[in-house]
Amino acid sequence: VRGTVHGKKVAVGTRLFLHESGMHRDHMPSETARHRLHGQGVMMVGVGDRCVGLIVVEDPIRPTAKEAVDQLRAAG
Numbered sequence: 001v002r003g004t005v006h007g008k009k010v011a012v013g014t015r016l017f018l019h020e021s022g023m024h025r026d027h028m029p030s031e032t033a034r035h036r037l038h039g040q041g042v043m044m045v046g047v048g049d050r051c052v053g054l055i056v057v058e059d060p061i062r063p064t065a066k067e068a069v070d071q072l073r074a075a076g
Contacts, residue, residue, distance in 0.1 A: 001013065002017075002021050005047075008047055008048055009021065009022065009023075009046075009047070009048060009049075010045075010046065010047050011023060011044075011045075011046045012043055012044070012045050012046070012055065013043060013044065014043070014044065015027050015032070015044055015051075017044075018044050018046040018051055021046060022049060023046035023047075023048070023049055023050055023051060024049055024050075025049055025050035025051070026050040026051045026052075027044065027051045028044070028051055028054060031054060032044070032054065035054070035056045038058075039058070040056050040057060040058045041056070041057045041058070041059075042054055042055070042056055042057075043055040043057070
């Protein structure tokens with residue numbers, strides 16, 4: 001997502017997306033890597049020409065996941 005807020009360029013997305021949006025600074029590589037190591041998804045928030053924050057999401061596997069997948073396979 002990209003747009004303008006109060007006259008400033010703002011973007012939310014991957015590092016590549018921010019780079020393509022002209023946000024070349026402060027991509028927080030160690031923070032991003034730490035979250036990805038734990039299986040979390042990371043989206044970056046950019047303002048102006050730099051990354052100013054991260055949005056980290058996690059969707060843990062539920063205990064019933066195997067049963068649900070087995071049912072889907074059985075249903076074709």
